[in-house]
Amino acid sequence: KQEVTQIPAALSVPEGENLVLNCSFTDSAIYNLQWFRQDPGKGLTSLLLIQSSQREQTSGRLNASLDKSSGRSTLYIAASQPGDSATYLCAGKTSYDKVIFGPGTSLSVIP
Amino acid sequence: NAGVTQTPKFQVLKTGQSMTLQCAQDMNHEYMSWYRQDPGMGLRLIHYSVGAGITDQGEVPNGYNVSRSTTEDFPLRLLSAAPSQTSVYFCASSLVTGFVGTEAFFGQGTRLTVV
Numbered sequence: 001k002q003e004v005t006q007i008p009a010a011l012s013v014p015e016g017e018n019l020v021l022n023c024s025f026t027d028s029a030i031y032n033l034q035w036f037r038q039d040p041g042k043g044l045t046s047l048l049l050i051q052s053s054q055r056e057q058t059s060g061r062l063n064a065s066l067d068k069s070s071g072r073s074t075l076y077i078a079a080s081q082p083g084d085s086a087t088y089l090c091a092g093k094t095s096y097d098k099v100i101f102g103p104g105t106s107l108s109v110i111p
Numbered sequence: 112n113a114g115v116t117q118t119p120k121f122q123v124l125k126t127g128q129s130m131t132l133q134c135a136q137d138m139n140h141e142y143m144s145w146y147r148q149d150p151g152m153g154l155r156l157i158h159y160s161v162g163a164g165i166t167d168q169g170e171v172p173n174g175y176n177v178s179r180s181t182t183e184d185f186p187l188r189l190l191s192a193a194p195s196q197t198s199v200y201f202c203a204s205s206l207v208t209g210f211v212g213t214e215a216f217f218g219q220g221t222r223l224t225v226v
Binding site: 045 | 115124146151152153154155156169201203214215217218219222
């Protein structure tokens with residue numbers, strides 16, 4: 001059974017730090033991967049999508065990479081800001097109609 | 112306003128009661144799905160639909176029913192509520208099947224408590 005882990009589960013950093021969030025699938029057979037942001041009491045907002053033919057995607061201060069051979073993805077956030085405080089979830093497409101989510105990393109950026 | 116609309120936002124049920132969580136989207140998306148979110152477990156797929164008249168089970172379908180009579184609506188029914196169904200429920204939609212690969216839209220969630 002495909003399982004997803006996200007490390008760390010929670011992270012608290014001072015403003016301005018660069019940070020790395022990790023996502024790992026037990027089965028490396030992932031078609032593509034997406035990172036989402038969830039604010040408290042809200043739904044999910046898509047951040048970055050890495051297609052099956054890609055290794056990484058960038059949007060502003062965010063960079064996500066995917067190593068399909070190992071089933072691991074990394075979300076890099078540069079120069080963190082208090083507004084980045086949220087829960088970050090990764091989701092992998094494991095078949096044509098199934099998407100599996102990780103448990104999330106709760107990020108707090110301290111001013 | 113374009114997007115996914117879920118109702119209600121909050122609900123308290125007694126064990127054994129039934130109810131329907133509503134989900135509607137106005138983007139003409141074919142793919143819709145229901146997830147539940149529990150602490151430390153991420154989102155787990157309950158049921159999904161790849162188009163009107165077509166539904167299928169996800170990871171945790173027991174205790175839930177769905178139907179898709181129109182492209183816009185995808186209601187989730189709890190047949191006989193149990194405390195284990197206390198959770199936050201999210202409806203999501205995307206243009207094509209299995210939304211990773213196209214932009215996904217999520218509703219604001221329904222926080223359900225079963226006592």
